[in-house]
Amino acid sequence: MENSKINMTQAAIINIKKIHAQIEPDIESRLNEFQQIWLNGTDQDIFAELVFCIFTPQSKAKSCWNAVERLESKGFLMNGSQHEIAATMTGVRFHNTKAERVIKARYNFFQGSHTLKSTLAGFPDPEDAREWLVENINGLGYKESSHFLRNIGMGHKLAILDRHILRNLVSLGVIREIPATISRKNYLGIEENMVEFSRKVEIPMNHLDLLLWYKEAGEIFK
Numbered sequence: 279m280e281n282s283k284i285n286m287t288q289a290a291i292i293n294i295k296k297i298h299a300q301i302e303p304d305i306e307s308r309l310n311e312f313q314q315i316w317l318n319g320t321d322q323d324i325f326a327e328l329v330f331c332i333f334t335p336q337s338k339a340k341s342c343w344n345a346v347e348r349l350e351s352k353g354f355l356m357n358g359s360q361h362e363i364a365a366t367m368t369g370v371r372f373h374n375t376k377a378e379r380v381i382k383a384r385y386n387f388f389q390g391s392h393t394l395k396s397t398l399a400g401f402p403d404p405e406d407a408r409e410w411l412v413e414n415i416n417g418l419g420y421k422e423s424s425h426f427l428r429n430i431g432m433g434h435k436l437a438i439l440d441r442h443i444l445r446n447l448v449s450l451g452v453i454r455e456i457p458a459t460i461s462r463k464n465y466l467g468i469e470e471n472m473v474e475f476s477r478k479v480e481i482p483m484n485h486l487d488l489l490l491w492y493k494e495a496g497e498i499f500k
Contacts, residue, residue: 286449287449287450287451290446290449290450290451291450291451291479294446294450294479294481294489294490294493295479295481297489297492297493298481298485298489301489301492301498302485304498305485305488305489305492305498308488308498309431309484309485309488312428312429312430312431313431314431315327315429315430315431316395316430316431316432317431319430321387321388321393321394321395322355322356324394324395324398324430325355325356325383325384325387325388325394326346326350326355327426327429327430328383328394328415328426329346329349329355329380329383330342330343330346330426330429330500331418331422331423331425331426331429332376332379332380332383332415332417332418332422333345333346333367333370333376334422334425335372335417335419335422336371336372337369337370337371338369339499339500340499341368341369341370342369342370343499343500344368344369345366345367345368345369345370348366348368349363349366349367352366354366356384356388359381360374360377360378360380360381361377363377363380363381364376364377375417376417379415379416379417382416383415383416383417386414386415397410398430398432404427404432404433404434404435404436405436407423407427407432408420408423408424408427408433408436411423411426411427420439420460420462420465420466421438421439421440421465424436424437424438424439425438428484428487429500433484434482434483434484435473435483435484436469436483437465437468437469437472437473437483437486437487438487439460439465439468439469441456442490442491442494443486443487443490444456444457444468446490446493446494447468447471447472447475450475452468452471452472452475453468453471472486
């Protein structure tokens, strides 16, 4: 039984390395797009990514990004009321609660002299930026904060531990089982294991999430 499990894990690793070799240029291209958001994007561009990550819990990523694009096209992202934002969030669960969170986040970053970009630039490393986001932005946990930082080119070694990633980490032997709940300690422990796994299989940490997403969905998204 144990040998069978080891063989299955080895087969899963061989498969994931094979997929990575095939799509590595596409992953690099996508990561470069994320990096350009930080290097050349406006505060509104970065805020759009933050709103996307506020939307994603218990909702499909594509539906969330479509909602962000509708908000931008209507001018609601930066100027819409809570009601206008909520009414535009078709396909996003808990739209009233999340619309309220968008309003609060917008107020935090677009009142006074400290912008979203300048605030994030003030942290010495992505881990510190993530801790600040978790503590200060309602609706962002470790997963969502890591996702946001990755999407603006700042999360090179951060894990985005959603269900599909955790399921694949089990099959790859990185963790034994999917935890029922994930505390801060558990999250950082799994992230550390994932970083070690990335070294072992020689797949960069910031490639793994997009790689495992591709394995599940057949495409590279956000």
